[in-house]
Structures are given as C-alpha cells and as structure tokens.
Amino acid sequence: MKLSQYFLPVLRETPAEAQIVSHRLMLRAGMVRQSSAGIYSWLPLGFRVLKKIEQIVREEQNASGAQELLMPTIQPADLWIESGRYEDYGKEMLRIQDRHQRAMLYGPTNEEQITDIFRNTIKSYRDLPRNLYHIQWKFRDEVRPRFGVMRGREFLMKDNYSFDFDYAGARRSYNKMFVAYLRTFARMGLKAIPMEAESGPIGGDMSHEFLILAETGESKVYCHRDFIDFNPIEHEIDYDADLEPIVARWTSLYAATDDRHDQARFEAQVPEDKRLIARGIEVGHIFYFGGKYAKPMGALVAGPDGEMTPVEMGSYGIGVSRLVGAIIEACHDDNGIVWPEPVAPFKVGLVNLKPGDAECDELADGLYRQLGAAGIEVLLDDVDDRAGAKFATMDLIGLPWQLIVGPRGVKEGTVEIKRRADGERETLSPESALAKLSRGPTG
Numbered sequence: 001m002k003l004s005q006y007f008l009p010v011l012r013e014t015p016a017e018a019q020i021v022s023h024r025l026m027l028r029a030g031m032v033r034q035s036s037a038g039i040y041s042w043l044p045l046g047f048r049v050l051k052k053i054e055q056i057v058r059e060e061q062n063a064s065g066a067q068e069l070l071m072p073t074i075q076p077a078d079l080w081i082e083s084g085r086y087e088d089y090g091k092e093m094l095r096i097q098d099r100h101q102r103a104m105l106y107g108p109t110n111e112e113q114i115t116d117i118f119r120n121t122i123k124s125y126r127d128l129p130r131n132l133y134h135i136q137w138k139f140r141d142e143v144r145p146r147f148g149v150m151r152g153r154e155f156l157m158k159d160n161y162s163f164d165f166d167y168a169g170a171r172r173s174y175n176k177m178f179v180a181y182l183r184t185f186a187r188m189g190l191k192a193i194p195m196e197a198e199s200g201p202i203g204g205d206m207s208h209e210f211l212i213l214a215e216t217g218e219s220k221v222y223c224h225r226d227f228i229d230f231n232p233i234e235h236e237i238d239y240d241a242d243l244e245p246i247v248a249r250w251t252s253l254y255a256a257t258d259d260r261h262d263q264a265r266f267e268a269q270v271p272e273d274k275r276l277i278a279r280g281i282e283v284g285h286i287f288y289f290g291g292k293y294a295k296p297m298g299a300l301v302a303g304p305d306g307e308m309t310p311v312e313m314g315s316y317g318i319g320v321s322r323l324v325g326a327i328i329e330a331c332h333d334d335n336g337i338v339w340p341e342p343v344a345p346f347k348v349g350l351v352n353l354k355p356g357d358a359e360c361d362e363l364a365d366g367l368y369r370q371l372g373a374a375g376i377e378v379l380l381d382d383v384d385d386r387a388g389a390k391f392a393t394m395d396l397i398g399l400p401w402q403l404i405v406g407p408r409g410v411k412e413g414t415v416e417i418k419r420r421a422d423g424e425r426e427t428l429s430p431e432s433a434l435a436k437l438s439r440g441p442t443g
C-alpha cells in the first residue's frame, strides 16, 4: 500500500474527548471515528488490526475443534421471553419493533439463539459434544460507554457455546477453551491472566475471566505476583489429550476479580510480598452454566437409556474489538503505538525520505515490490513531507519495522532499518535489509 493513496487521516493534535491513551492513539492514528456514543466506524488501518485479531481468534478456535457459523445480529424477542431473560436484561438491551409490530432485539449475546438452533437439530447424546462459535457484532446499551472501543455499545465479540451430555464432558469442553484462550492471547503478544470470576446461580469453579493488567482497566483484581512470570503457552496443543494439568497449573495461584475476591483466602494463600492488587482489562470470559438455558427452552437430549435430559452448556466470549484498545494500552510509548507483529496492520513502514528524487524513488519502489513479492505487508511512505513529520507518523502508527531510504544512503548503497519496539537502528545494504525482514517475527 502506498501512503499517497491510503486513507489514513492522522491527527497531530491530541483529541480532547479521549481519556485514555489507547483511545487517543486510535483517533490520532486514523484507526476509528466515532459515529455516536460507543459506536465507531473502523477506518482502513484500524480495520486491518481488527481483522488480524479476529483471524488469530478464529485459528485458535478451529484448532480447539470449535466450528464457525454465523448467527444474526437481530433476534426475535420470543426466544428471550422463553429463557426468562427478556425482562432481566433491562435497559442494556436495544429493543426493536419490525413493521408487523413483532418484538425484536439487537443481540447483546447469543445463548438463546444457539440453544434454539441446537434443540431443533440435536436429540441424542451420540451427537455430542458440539462446540459452535461465531464472530459477530453485539449491541449493549451501556450506561457509560467510554474509552473508545474498550467499552463500546456496538462491539465485535467471538462467542462460542459448548454442548455436552454430562458434567465431565462439560468440564473437558471448558478446559479446551481455557487452554485455547491462553494460546490466543499469547499469540497477540499479551499476558492474559485467568482469574476466578462470578459464576452466577450455579456456583462452582468454572468461570474465569482473562485479564491483562493495565492501570486504565475497569476491573479491580487480586492476584499472585508470580503469574506475571508465567510463560505463555506457545507450543502446539493436543486438544484430545487430558488438559487438566495445564488448567491446574494456571489456577494453582490465587487470582480473582473484585466480585469473586475473598480477602481471607488471599491472605492465607499468598505471602504478603507476593500480593498484587491491581487493575485489569477483561478481554475474555469463559463460563459453564449447565442447564440454565437448556431447561427453560427444552434443549433435551436422549441418553444411552433413552431418558431425556437438558444438555450441559457453557459459553465463552472474547472481546475482539476491545482487544484492539487493550493491546495498545499494553503496547505503546510516548511516540505512539508499538504493535506486536502478529496484529500489526503492516509489518514494514518503508519511508522514502525524498520522493521525486530519481535514485530514492528507484530504490524505494524496488524494495516495495520485493517486499510485496515476499508476502510481507508494507506501507510505502511516498508522500512529499519533512523527514520529521514522516518519522512522527511512522512512530504513531506503530509498524514493527521502519525501512528508511534517503539520498545519502542511496549514494552509499545503504538503507536504514529501525525496530519500532526499542528504536534500535542498523545501516545495511538493501539486500541484507530484505533478508532481515523476510525472517520470522523476531527478525
């Protein structure tokens, strides 16, 4: 992509309406624009990141054995009346009437919809387990939409739903998601800590929220400091194996969100110098709820003895659009965003310091073509501007690598390469720079 043709409306000024750094940077870097409170348009740069995150989530869901489908955003109210949640959900639900005066709603989540699909198709334990997910926009009329895409009213969520015959099966499904989430967030360069969360009327220990620590987080959390040093799971996972040991390790230390926190247990289990009381951003939530929807909605399956019992369900959410902001909260410096490579909108920002200069153009255009041919995503800054302004924009939008072509280097047969994360610079021949950028994520 060439910057001269790219729709990238960067702002030099700091937008006054944005309270936290990720929101400011997303506006300044031309990633999103607000449509109305908590509702955003995704501009090309932001949209690329959103899609990268979505794709990582999708790949990890698929690896775990979950299957993707797509349910609608607009749902009939009838389903929610059946489950008993239509009234309970209150003002957060956006209620809509169609031309026939039928009550509809913009889905805040999809338990009812998926339970309806399930009950109309699956009748026997032989067809279990099943795990279905989609990545779809949700609407919740939040009292206080704020912090940009982090607490929006319209937001993109990956949500899946597991169906099992018995509790043991539900536990296996839960463990798969637990591990898939650890891998998903690690792939985005994030340290997400699974924390015990409110489990609702069913109780039990199968409810975890995944949080990344950040001062701007809305959740108060209590956890063992050693979690910070836990190595993320990067190796391949055999999802058919027993995952209990991995889950046991990641739940062996105290970690709880505010609504689940127990001070006495915290003090008993965590030595004083290891107690961490901090703030966090909830990026995912996994939750077992048994027959909560299956019972009122009649999602029954026949067991080996022919007896019909409510299917055991769990639901699992990841805040895909919230993650864009959350990653920026975790990865930025004074000059702008510092994208982890797997979610970066482009891997390389190729800066031509003197567009119009025949030699600079030839080298920059050649590198642009070669990077493209090597399958490396590159944004070529071919705009006629001061060097300072060009670097400021590149730092702001946070591409992992800057490749700089200037008149002096051209004469000497060199280019400069700068790593955004630590500012480390190297002067190289164009060939060596290409070879370096063609290598894996660590370059």
Ligand code: ATP
Residues within 6 Å of the ligand: 109, 140, 142, 149, 150, 151, 152, 153, 154, 155, 157, 282, 283, 284, 285, 317, 318, 319, 320, 321, 322
């Ligand atoms: P929160 O406590 O932040 O309101 P929640 O418990 O209501 O979240 P869930 O119903 O568990 O959220 O939704 C799954 C995921 O969707 C959350 O972990 C979060 O990452 C994301 N999410 C929830 N509400 C919003 C929102 N208003 N804007 C953006 N993402 C959201």
Ligand code: MG
Residues within 6 Å of the ligand: 209, 282, 285
């Ligand atoms: Mg939650």
